[in-house]
Amino acid sequence: MNSPLAWPVTFKNNIIYVLDETELPLEEKYIEVKTLDEALRVLGQMKTRAFGQVLLFFYTCAISNKIDEIAQEFLKTRPTFDFFLLSRILKEVFEKTNDIKSAVDILLDNFEKKRRNRVKKLASILPDYSKILTICNVSGELVYLYEALRDIGKKVAFYVSETRPYLQGSRLTFWELNRNNIPVKLICDNQSAIIMEKKLVNCIITGSDRSTIKGDIINKIGTYPLAVLANYYNIPFYSLVQYPSDIDVNEIVIEERPKEEIFMFINSSHIYAHLDAIYMSFDITPSELITGRIDMEGNLR
Amino acid sequence: MNSPLAWPVTFKNNIIYVLDETELPLEEKYIEVKTLDEALRVLGQMKTRAFGQVLLFFYTCAISNKIDEIAQEFLKTRPTFDFFLLSRILKEVFEKTNDIKSAVDILLDNFEKKRRNRVKKLASILPDYSKILTICNVSGELVYLYEALRDIGKKVAFYVSETRPYLQGSRLTFWELNRNNIPVKLICDNQSAIIMEKKLVNCIITGSDRSTIKGDIINKIGTYPLAVLANYYNIPFYSLVQYPSDIDVNEIVIEERPKEEIFMFINSSHIYAHLDAIYMSFDITPSELITGRIDMEGNLR
Numbered sequence: 001m002n003s004p005l006a007w008p009v010t011f012k013n014n015i016i017y018v019l020d021e022t023e024l025p026l027e028e029k030y031i032e033v034k035t036l037d038e039a040l041r042v043l044g045q046m047k048t049r050a051f052g053q054v055l056l057f058f059y060t061c062a063i064s065n066k067i068d069e070i071a072q073e074f075l076k077t078r079p080t081f082d083f084f085l086l087s088r089i090l091k092e093v094f095e096k097t098n099d100i101k102s103a104v105d106i107l108l109d110n111f112e113k114k115r116r117n118r119v120k121k122l123a124s125i126l127p128d129y130s131k132i133l134t135i136c137n138v139s140g141e142l143v144y145l146y147e148a149l150r151d152i153g154k155k156v157a158f159y160v161s162e163t164r165p166y167l168q169g170s171r172l173t174f175w176e177l178n179r180n181n182i183p184v185k186l187i188c189d190n191q192s193a194i195i196m197e198k199k200l201v202n203c204i205i206t207g208s209d210r211s212t213i214k215g216d217i218i219n220k221i222g223t224y225p226l227a228v229l230a231n232y233y234n235i236p237f238y239s240l241v242q243y244p245s246d247i248d249v250n251e252i253v254i255e256e257r258p259k260e261e262i263f264m265f266i267n268s269s270h271i272y273a274h275l276d277a278i279y280m281s282f283d284i285t286p287s288e289l290i291t292g293r294i295d296m297e298g299n300l301r
Numbered sequence: 302m303n304s305p306l307a308w309p310v311t312f313k314n315n316i317i318y319v320l321d322e323t324e325l326p327l328e329e330k331y332i333e334v335k336t337l338d339e340a341l342r343v344l345g346q347m348k349t350r351a352f353g354q355v356l357l358f359f360y361t362c363a364i365s366n367k368i369d370e371i372a373q374e375f376l377k378t379r380p381t382f383d384f385f386l387l388s389r390i391l392k393e394v395f396e397k398t399n400d401i402k403s404a405v406d407i408l409l410d411n412f413e414k415k416r417r418n419r420v421k422k423l424a425s426i427l428p429d430y431s432k433i434l435t436i437c438n439v440s441g442e443l444v445y446l447y448e449a450l451r452d453i454g455k456k457v458a459f460y461v462s463e464t465r466p467y468l469q470g471s472r473l474t475f476w477e478l479n480r481n482n483i484p485v486k487l488i489c490d491n492q493s494a495i496i497m498e499k500k501l502v503n504c505i506i507t508g509s510d511r512s513t514i515k516g517d518i519i520n521k522i523g524t525y526p527l528a529v530l531a532n533y534y535n536i537p538f539y540s541l542v543q544y545p546s547d548i549d550v551n552e553i554v555i556e557e558r559p560k561e562e563i564f565m566f567i568n569s570s571h572i573y574a575h576l577d578a579i580y581m582s583f584d585i586t587p588s589e590l591i592t593g594r595i596d597m598e599g600n601l602r
Contacts, residue, residue: 224495
């Protein structure tokens with residue numbers, strides 16, 4: 001069982017192939033990227049995100065090796081993600097190998113194994129019948145989680161919050177679970193509270209674009225209220241996190257995206273172009289609302 | 302200043318004219334209704350809702366006077382709304398007048414005045430610069446509220462939550478405020494928490510389809526989490542309520558609507574017809590989370 005979202009960006013013969021996540025679930029097509037400018041364009045248009053950003057960053061370094069410059073430009077385009085951290089990790093390996101492509105290879109080699117391992121850890125602490133609410137998309141890891149739960153004889157049902165305005169929950173998570181015949185129901189974001197109240201779910205699992213040493217997570221807008229509600233209804237809230245940044249939470253810049261995306265619900269969204277909206281696309285969930293964080297090494301804390 | 306949504310259903314020469322709210326904001330058109338069956342159809346399709354349902358119920362009684370039967374059929378179509386309560390109110394007046402059309406006239410005569418009066422009461426307790434977050438649509442009363450606040454020299458800004466899946470916030474409230482040049486910004490529902498955290502709003506105001514003696518309100522799905530969040534961030538939460546029902550909160554049936562409405566975000570929503578979703582379209586906000594309720598008589602409690 002797998003999901004195209006588990007490895008949405010690949011690299012072959014100096015060309016980066018980026019799964020266009022904005023076209024899912026209607027079409028599964030790939031964009032060819034050969035330069036930093038092209039990489040920044042697909043990044044800004046959110047053609048790829050989450051784990052795809054990590055892969056795109058490493059592969060972009062592989063084609064030009066100007067690691068610092070690339071990190072700077074990537075960060076300008078998607079300020080919420082910690083590309084400096086990725087550049088530090090890459091430079092450490094690069095210093096030893098002196099070949100950028102080998103450095104990227106070494107770094108990515110164990111990634112799938114690490115991701116599968118950490119969801120096994122998570123599966124071991126989840127309920128025997130895990131009714132999981134999730135938001136946005138955790139880049140294929142929920143498919144791994146389903147397998148890990150099934151392998152130890154636990155039942156699973158997923159509830160996916162649609163995740164307005166870009167609908168990554170509906171378009172990506174719902175799609176990747178459904179195509180693997182995993183039990184899944186879609187809800188609109190407004191129903192998160194009522195399904196917790198009615199005990200239709202017994203745990204919340206999210207990803208995280210970034211996390212702090214203290215354990216706060218920065219993730220798609222809507223994650224913070226999920227954690228407040230989970231605490232109110234006494235439901236555990238787990239997060240699959242990136243390597244933690246040593247940045248102070250107050251220094252983190254929350255990306256504001258073009259307000260037009262808020263108005264995209266109607267075909268003729270151009271008639272709204274002059275109207276006003278707010279679109280802070282990420283939020284910060286304080287550590288005290290999070291039951292557990294599982295990092296890339298499988299540590300739970 | 303007014304909103305077509307403040308009186309969305311009218312009655313003339315035995316024909317009921319129903320503003321088709323599902324076509325807003327692109328088109329302002331009216332559906333002619335002459336029979337109970339036609340009334341039930343526009344009700345089931347949510348062509349009208351909230352205060353429009355009240356008007357549609359009374360006018361449907363005016364054309365056939367079978368009050369009990371009409372209440373029963375209306376309730377089957379929209380179980381969350383208390384049509385029995387409306388039928389009791391109407392029958393009281395009907396017994397005195399013996400003419401159903403006069404009874405409806407008498408009942409509705411003071412409605413606009415009452416609604417304007419109660420928002421004056423609400424305006425008097427809101428902050429000098431009222432930054433108001435709202436959800437769904439309060440049938441034109443927020444336009445009255447804006448006037449009431451302005452008349453006593455208070456500044457106002459509205460934030461409207463889009464209210465998935467039917468988007469009544471975006472399509473109705475945002476539209477009616479904007480067309481009156483009232484300052485308003487649209488947010489997707491997922492941003493409610495962050496704008497409270499960042500103090501962009503200092504009060505929440507919602508309507509209510511129904512309320513209990515104890516003070517719980519039943520309103521569009523998404524209202525309950527707003528109240529939980531408002532309490533978490535210590536922001537007052539007010540609700541403009543209907544006449545209270547004497548029903549116990551556990552007896553209230555929450556309407557579940559066709560799951561197709563959840564999938565309507567993509568044009569080709571038919572490809573999802575076989576897939577699974579949940580759509581509980583209302584939720585119940587417990588009284589202890591509500592700062593104040595303003596009823597039709599202007600009482601605040």
